[in-house]
Amino acid sequence: MFVLQIGLNFVWYFFTSVTNFYEQIGSRLFAFHIIDIIKSIAVQIFTSIIFIFIVKEDLFTRNFIVYYSVILFCFISIRFFSFKLLLRKLREKGFNIRNILIVGSGEVATNFKNLLNENPDFGYRFSGFLNNGNTGGEEILGSYDQLEDFIISEKINEVIIALPEKDNVLLDNIIRICNRNAVRTHIIPDYFRFISKRFQVSMIGNFPVITSRNEPLDEVQWRFIKRGFDIIFSLLITIFLLSILIPVITIIVKLSSGGPIFFVQERIGARNKKFRCYKFRTLYEDKSTNTDFQPVTKNDPRVTSVGKLLRMSNIDELPQFINVLKGEMSVVGPRPHAIPYDDKYGKIVEEIKLRHNVKPGITGWAQIHGLRGDLEDEEENRRRTIKRIEYDLWYIENWSFWLDIQIIFQTLWQMLKGKTKAV
Numbered sequence: 001m002f003v004l005q006i007g008l009n010f011v012w013y014f015f016t017s018v019t020n021f022y023e024q025i026g027s028r029l030f031a032f033h034i035i036d037i038i039k040s041i042a043v044q045i046f047t048s049i050i051f052i053f054i055v056k057e058d059l060f061t062r063n064f065i066v067y068y069s070v071i072l073f074c075f076i077s078i079r080f081f082s083f084k085l086l087l088r089k090l091r092e093k094g095f096n097i098r099n100i101l102i103v104g105s106g107e108v109a110t111n112f113k114n115l116l117n118e119n120p121d122f123g124y125r126f127s128g129f130l131n132n133g134n135t136g137g138e139e140i141l142g143s144y145d146q147l148e149d150f151i152i153s154e155k156i157n158e159v160i161i162a163l164p165e166k167d168n169v170l171l172d173n174i175i176r177i178c179n180r181n182a183v184r185t186h187i188i189p190d191y192f193r194f195i196s197k198r199f200q201v202s203m204i205g206n207f208p209v210i211t212s213r214n215e216p217l218d219e220v221q222w223r224f225i226k227r228g229f230d231i232i233f234s235l236l237i238t239i240f241l242l243s244i245l246i247p248v249i250t251i252i253v254k255l256s257s258g259g260p261i262f263f264v265q266e267r268i269g270a271r272n273k274k275f276r277c278y279k280f281r282t283l284y285e286d287k288s289t290n291t292d293f294q295p296v297t298k299n300d301p302r303v304t305s306v307g308k309l310l311r312m313s314n315i316d317e318l319p320q321f322i323n324v325l326k327g328e329m330s331v332v333g334p335r336p337h338a339i340p341y342d343d344k345y346g347k348i349v350e351e352i353k354l355r356h357n358v359k360p361g362i363t364g365w366a367q368i369h370g371l372r373g374d375l376e377d378e379e380e381n382r383r384r385t386i387k388r389i390e391y392d393l394w395y396i397e398n399w400s401f402w403l404d405i406q407i408i409f410q411t412l413w414q415m416l417k418g419k420t421k422a423v
Contacts, residue, residue: 004051011047015040037076041069088121098157100124101150103174105131105140108188109162113139127154147174151181162188216399217358225401230331233408234324242318249280249310256306259285262319267336270359275328277336278319282307295341295374314415320362332404333361334392335372348382349389358396363411365403366391 015021021036048065091097100116102109109129116124128141130150141150150156159178161171171187178185216222250261263281266274283302296303296311303311310316323329329336334355337345346352366372371388375381395403 004048007051008044008047011043012040015043033080034077037073037080041072041076044072045069084121087123091121091123096123097125098123099127099155100158100160101127101130101141101147101154101156102160102162103130103144103147104162105129106162109160112160112162112188124158127156144170144174148177148181151177151183156181156183158184158186160186160188213354213397215357215396217396222399222401226330226404227327229401229404230324233331234321237318237321238325242321245315245318249315252306253281253304257284257304265338267338267360268342268356269328269336270356272353272356274339275323275326275336277329278322280310280316280319282310282316298373298376312418314363314411317362324362328359330359330361332363332365332407333359334364334395335367336360345385345389348385351393352389354396355389355392358399363407364392365395365407368407368410368414 021040045065045068048068052065087096102113113126113129116122116126127150128139130142130144130147131140132143141154147159151159159174161174163171175185217226246261253259253261260281263279263283264276265279267277269275282304283296283300284304286302307316320329321331324331337352337355337360342352366388369391371384371391375384
């Protein structure tokens with residue numbers, strides 16, 4: 001036990017040092033700390049399992065790992081809250097407060113000022129903006145040329161540079177003035193005008209690189225976990241559900257409308273690769289020569305009576321578990337578009353191809369929020385398409401294993417309630 005404790009302490013020290021766990025603890029939001037705590041505890045659990053496997057003593061059990069993890073999480077969280085509470089009390093009394101000046105007065109600068117005002121425990125006292133326009137109310141202290149005067153008169157400790165325009169000469173001058181007065185300088189790059197608000201700062205060699213879109217599934221370990229779950233879950237569905245449903249639905253479809261049981265359509269998958277997507281057929285066979293793309297809409301006369309039930313319950317999508325097993329789809333992800341759909345709606349949302357950075361899914365974040373199918377009204381359909389793609393991109397940028405589980409449970413719940421909002 002003593003050896004394990006020493007080892008866990010060493011691992012904790014090493015891992016928290018590498019991940020900068022204790023840096024900026026007073027000026028970070030709690031959500032980020034929770035993620036760091038969970039990551040650190042996961043490393044502790046992994047270390048404990050390896051140790052127990054090597055030692056092979058009865059002294060260590062699975063209960064030990066559970067109790068240790070829960071106790072560690074509780075104590076670390078309590079320590080964090082206690083520190084934040086103590087820091088807040090001290091700063092309310094005027095201790096450890098830093099005067100901060102923001103150079104710039106655009107949207108980014110204003111949002112940052114609001115963040116400081118909403119989080120007084122960060123320990124900053126907002127002094128005002130500097131802006132050459134001299135417009136924006138009482139919070140505008142003056143122009144950029146007056147920076148040094150205000151640093152001295154307002155006793156500024158730190159300066160935030162949030163300039164919307166790229167002016168290297170101005171930026172160099174501001175930093176030079178701050179350095180001359182021993183004032184710490186921070187730069188907020190104005191990249192929030194892009195579609196994504198999730199950025200990742202990394203290093204390539206000795207060059208700092210800002211990635212404008214952070215996607216968790218770019219990391220191989222998360223792709224491995226997601227693919228492993230896809231295979232296990234799809235095998236269970238195929239063995240215990242599809243093996244029963246396929247013969248039953250085959251008989252029903254043949255008796256009601258004849259024709260093939262499956263509808264197979266070429267769709268776009270990950271990395272823009274085309275694949276054949278399987279569904280139970282819900283439309284009457286199209287024997288016309290018209291090849292124009294016609295999305296299914298509400299009360300579409302092409303939908304068979306059996307097809308309405310299949311679509312309302314989402315059962316028509318179940319054959320796509322075959323696509324999942326083939327590696328063409330995932331259980332959860334953005335819905336795969338027909339090729340004409342991408343061509344048509346790509347003119348509305350330029351970023352539509354960003355959806356192809358991950359495998360398409362049987363269900364998704366947009367679908368559980370009712371954003372599925374098309375509307376007859378062109379303007380309404382345009383707005384729905386934009387919103388649906390926004391939800392798809394949010395899912396890609398915020399993916400987690402537990403988010404997938406949440407989406408699956410919500411999909412099942414909507415299917416049971418018959419409120420899938422399908423058309």
